Amino acid sequence: xxxxxxxxxxxxxxxxxxxxxxxxxxxxxxxxxxxxxxxxxxxxxxxxxxxxxxxxxxxxxxxxxxxxxxxxxxxxxxxxxxxxxxxxxxxxxxxxxxxxxxxxxxxxxxxxxxxxxxxxxxxxxxxxxxxxxxxxxxxxxxxxxxxxxxxxxxxxxxxxxxxxxxxxxxxxxxxxxxxxxxxxxxxxxxxxxxxxxxxxxxxxxxxxxxxxxxxxxxxxxxxxxxxxxxxxxxxxxxxxxxxxxxxxxxxxxxxxxxxxxxxxxxxxxxxxxxxxxxxxxxxxxxxxxxxxxxxxxxxxxxxxxxxxxxxxxxxxxxxxxxxxxxxxxxxxxxxxxxxxxxxxxxxxxxxxxxxxxxxxxxxxxxxxxxxxxxxxxxxxxxxxxxxxxxxxxxxxxxxxxxxxxxxxxxxxxxxxxxxxxxxxxxxxxxxxxxxxxxxxxxxxxxxxxxxxxx
Amino acid sequence: xxxxxxxxxxxxxxxxxxxxxxxxxxxxxxxxxxxxxxxxxxxxxxxxxxxxxxxxxxxxxxxxxxxxxxxxxxxxxxxxxxxxxxxxxx
Numbered sequence: 001x002x003x004x005x006x007x008x009x010x011x012x013x014x015x016x017x018x019x020x021x022x023x024x025x026x027x028x029x030x031x032x033x034x035x036x037x038x039x040x041x042x043x044x045x046x047x048x049x050x051x052x053x054x055x056x057x058x059x060x061x062x063x064x065x066x067x068x069x070x071x072x073x074x075x076x077x078x079x080x081x082x083x084x085x086x087x088x089x090x091x092x093x094x095x096x097x098x099x100x101x102x103x104x105x106x107x108x109x110x111x112x113x114x115x116x117x118x119x120x121x122x123x124x125x126x127x128x129x130x131x132x133x134x135x136x137x138x139x140x141x142x143x144x145x146x147x148x149x150x151x152x153x154x155x156x157x158x159x160x161x162x163x164x165x166x167x168x169x170x171x172x173x174x175x176x177x178x179x180x181x182x183x184x185x186x187x188x189x190x191x192x193x194x195x196x197x198x199x200x201x202x203x204x205x206x207x208x209x210x211x212x213x214x215x216x217x218x219x220x221x222x223x224x225x226x227x228x229x230x231x232x233x234x235x236x237x238x239x240x241x242x243x244x245x246x247x248x249x250x251x252x253x254x255x256x257x258x259x260x261x262x263x264x265x266x267x268x269x270x271x272x273x274x275x276x277x278x279x280x281x282x283x284x285x286x287x288x289x290x291x292x293x294x295x296x297x298x299x300x301x302x303x304x305x306x307x308x309x310x311x312x313x314x315x316x317x318x319x320x321x322x323x324x325x326x327x328x329x330x331x332x333x334x335x336x337x338x339x340x341x342x343x344x345x346x347x348x349x350x351x352x353x354x355x356x357x358x359x360x361x362x363x364x365x366x367x368x369x370x371x372x373x374x375x376x377x378x379x380x381x382x383x384x385x386x387x388x389x390x391x392x393x394x395x396x397x398x399x400x401x402x403x404x405x406x407x408x409x410x411x412x413x414x415x416x417x418x419x420x421x422x423x424x425x426x427x428x429x430x431x432x433x434x435x436x437x438x439x440x441x442x443x444x445x446x447x448x449x450x451x452x453x454x
Numbered sequence: 455x456x457x458x459x460x461x462x463x464x465x466x467x468x469x470x471x472x473x474x475x476x477x478x479x480x481x482x483x484x485x486x487x488x489x490x491x492x493x494x495x496x497x498x499x500x501x502x503x504x505x506x507x508x509x510x511x512x513x514x515x516x517x518x519x520x521x522x523x524x525x526x527x528x529x530x531x532x533x534x535x536x537x538x539x540x541x542x543x544x
Contacts, residue, residue: 002535004489004500006542007459011531065513068533254540 010251014069018224018286019252021259022279023073025200026056027207027215027272030079030116034087041088042101049076049105049114052214052269057110059266063259071259072221072281072421076106077205078116086128092135099139099146106145113188115205117148120195123157123444133163136170140185141177147188147203151195153390155397158447159193164390165439167191168383172406175375179408182416186405187338187370191386193393193400198273199329204366204401215272216264217329220256220320221279222248224286226312230294241295242315249276249319257324275329276320277365278312280340282423288312288333289342300342301352309333310363330399332365338418338425339370347426354385354428362392367401372416372425375408382406384435387445395448457486457535458503460519464528466497474501474530477522481515482508497528502535 013019033044053076060074078084081098089095099117106114117139119129136148150167153159171186178185190203197208200217207215229248233240256274264271280288289300292308313332321327335357337343346352354371361367367389373382386402393400407416410427417424462474471490478485483503490499505512516532523530 001487001502002459002538002542004491004498007461007500007538008498010538010541011461062513065516066534067537068516068531069537251541255537258536258540 011068013222013225013251017228018281018283019222019255020070020072021218021256022221022277023075023200023219024056024060024071024259024263025075025077025205025217025219026053026267026269027077027198027211027217028052028079029207029211029213030084031209034084036087038088038094038097041085042098045084045098046101046105049078049102050108053109053111055267059263062266063262067258069255069259073112075111075200075202075205076109076114077200077207078102078114079207079209080116080118080120082119082126082129082132083209085132086126089128089131092131092138095132095135096139096142099135099143102146103143111145113145113147113202115147115149115202116207117146118150118206120151121160121163122151122154122193123160125160125163130166133166133170136189137173137177137185140174140188147205149190149192149195149204149206151192152386153193153394153445155194155394156447159387159390159394159445161387161439161444162442164383164387165442167386168379168381168439171382171404172379175406175408182418183375183405183407184418187403187418187422190401190403193390194398196329196399200275201277201279201330203403211272212270214269216260216267216269217272217275218256218260218263219275219277219279219329220253221277222252223278223280223288223291225252226278227285227287227291227294230291238311242311245312245315246319249316250323253320253323271326273326273328274320274324276316276324276327276331277329278316278333280334280336281421282339282341284341287340287342288335289340289346293342299349299351300346301356305356306359306363309335309360313364330365334366334369335360335364336370337428338372338423339421340423344423344425347428354430358388358392361389361400362396366399367393369401369403370405370422370425371403372405372407372410372427373430374411374427375406376411377406377430378434378436380434380436380439381430383439387439391445458505459533459535459538460501460503461531462497462499462523462528464497464523464526466492466495467526470497470526470528471499473522473526474519477519478503481510483515
């Protein structure tokens with residue numbers, strides 16, 4: 001029988017250490033909505049999303065009440081729209097109409113974000129892919145809840161450098177198109193390498209073609225819980241440190257697994273995966289940087305940061321795998337700058353640079369995330385940063401991503417407020433040396449060799 | 455149906471258990487186990503209850519117990535047992 005100590009431990013995690021389930025994401029296939037007529041396509045998409053997701057938000061609230069654990073976000077991911085809209089959409093404007101349909105469906109079902117305004121172009125772009133990509137700035141400027149992602153490379157295919165070049169331009173255009181709101185559009189746009197089909201986290205969530213018609217994926221959280229557990233073992237050796245992270249990650253993930261199974265059962269939609277992620281928020285005590293500092297670093301970004309993050313990421317997976325029957329998505333520790341107060345502080349005190357963040361992405365779950373850069377950063381430089389991240393993902397067989405926000409009208413030293421879970425960020429220095437001739441070459445970087453791994 | 459765990463945490467006062475138990479009895483909720491400690495005037499109680507014979511919707515019970523706690527000056531939480539067993543038992 002459960003004891004009062006165990007009950008108190010769980011409730012303390014929830015009340016004081018900010019344990020929550022970060023998201024229940026309903027993945028919906030829109031492949032059966034395809035139609036050559038744009039109006040019919042829009043109607044099919046709206047009807048299918050609102051039919052399948054009509055009880056998503058209310059069911060999430062019921063589960064919150066039953067178990068007393070907050071479920072912060074309820075979200076939807078859909079089939080990459082470049083595939084769904086390919087027949088009906090002949091211009092970027094046509095795709096923007098689809099984005100607006102998605103936005104309306106998201107608003108009417110009560111979810112805060114809907115992901116899947118996406119194209120998977122890791123080897124090449126179809127005309128539909130390219131048209132969708134060119135529509136992204138207008139789509140993100142004219143919608144509120146739609147998130148967009150483009151996969152530009154993979155370990156199996158190499159990197160599509162034409163797409164990398166185009167995405168540098170699209171990121172800049174999106175910043176321009178949303179400059180009235182601190183270039184917020186770029187916070188809803190991510191460029192990926194090795195993007196997973198079942199990621200529940202925004203902005204990179206989409207419902208891959210390998211998935212069933214509808215599926216429930218859950219993303220967990222809990223940096224505050226891990227940090228608190230580490231406060232009790234200061235000065236102990238790495239064996240104790242790793243074991244503590246692993247045990248705590250197990251408990252955090254079990255809560256996510258329970259919520260995933262309940263949501264699946266109540267909605268009558270199959271359970272997909274739990275994403276074993278440590279997802280920080282801007283609130284104090286909910287920081288991944290805070291964990292790294294608790295391990296013994298003076299500041300996130302100090303020498304030792306990459307090693308600390310590597311062990312954190314690995315132990316979270318080791319604990320989480322045992323706690324869940326199906327694990328997927330991004331799974332690991334997120335290191336977004338604007339969404340993590342500890343990371344913001346580290347940047348402000350000069351301890352954490354873009355280059356160190358890049359090194360950290362070799363061992364974390366995703367990549368360069370929610371980083372504000374000067375508004376006059378050239379498109380080719382953004383493409384260069386995307387290419388670097390994609391290369392790390394391609395060679396290391398992991399997901400990497402870039403979500404940079406070139407904030408129009410701002411420069412190094414300024415701070416930008418994005419609001420809510422997106423937080424605020426200091427504008428960071430970008431290397432000023434150019435790479436335009438490299439980016440302008442065009443074509444593809446071939447897939448890497450899978451042996452001789454040094 | 456799984457069991458429900460009710461926890462009451464707050465400053466000790468006369469009649470806390472009586473008030474909670476009266477509410478539960480009025481709503482046909484059966485108390486199966488109680489454990490309780492007081493540390494430095496701080497009241498800490500856990501009850502394992504069975505709500506299967508109660509006609510009260512679960513969400514209403516959560517809200518009403520929360521309000522009852524506010525009236526006494528303690529925090530009352532009502533949660534299904536699974537959140538604890540899943541986390542602490544393999």
